[in-house]
Amino acid sequence: MRKGLLIILSGPSGVGKGTVRDSFYENPQLNLAYSISMTTRERRPKERDGIDYYFTTRERFEEAISKGELLEWTEFVGNYYGTPLDTVERLRNMGKNVLLEIEVEGAIQVKQKCPDALTIFIVPPSMEELEKRIRGRRTEPEEIVQQRLSKAAREMNLISQYRYVVCNENVNEAADIITAIIKNHM
Numbered sequence: 001m002r003k004g005l006l007i008i009l010s011g012p013s014g015v016g017k018g019t020v021r022d023s024f025y026e027n028p029q030l031n032l033a034y035s036i037s038m039t040t041r042e043r044r045p046k047e048r049d050g051i052d053y054y055f056t057t058r059e060r061f062e063e064a065i066s067k068g069e070l071l072e073w074t075e076f077v078g079n080y081y082g083t084p085l086d087t088v089e090r091l092r093n094m095g096k097n098v099l100l101e102i103e104v105e106g107a108i109q110v111k112q113k114c115p116d117a118l119t120i121f122i123v124p125p126s127m128e129e130l131e132k133r134i135r136g137r138r139t140e141p142e143e144i145v146q147q148r149l150s151k152a153a154r155e156m157n158l159i160s161q162y163r164y165v166v167c168n169e170n171v172n173e174a175a176d177i178i179t180a181i182i183k184n185h186m
């Protein structure tokens with residue numbers, strides 16, 4: 001069986017990666033599986049453990065790092081985030097195209113290990129719109145919002161690391177473009 005693709009989807013916090021993903025993920029033609037990350041961040045009200053993330057402690061996360069259990073990991077606005085290696089490999093070996101929704105530093109680590117990974121970066125129509133979306137979420141204090149905005153600006157400077165850049169002005173259009181990109185690589 002042909003090994004599945006490794007697809008990296010990145011974009012600044014608040015750009016709508018999750019919403020865009022929801023609109024192409026269920027397409028059976030894409031044969032996708034989502035890689036659930038581990039994080040030490042606090043769970044937001046609507047998030048479910050084991051579905052959106054594996055929520056864990058710093059101690060457990062650091063143990064996963066030291067045991068080489070992660071394909072990549074990073075510290076983002078004071079919390080750890082990482083991709084469990086064994087699940088990604090198991091799913092790809094089953095022929096699934098595995099989708100990683102990760103930030104730029106993690107994407108660079110994955111590209112070094114898997115140079116054939118398909119890399120897609122989602123950009124907002126403008127930085128003003130991004131700020132509006134982050135604030136609209138109303139889940140974080142001002143200090144964290146500021147840190148997320150400055151990280152967003154740094155991430156936008158690294159889009160040249162990605163093969164494809166897609167603007168999320170309209171969710172369905174962005175999802176259609178990403179669907180076409182994935183199909184083209186299958």
Ligand code: 5GP
Binds near residue numbers: 038041107
């Ligand atoms: P959030 O806290 O908004 O869920 O995620 C913050 C950022 O971390 C987002 O850009 C998200 O894509 C990224 N992220 C989520 N999981 C991972 C991961 O496993 N590794 C890396 N490097 N970034 C991740």
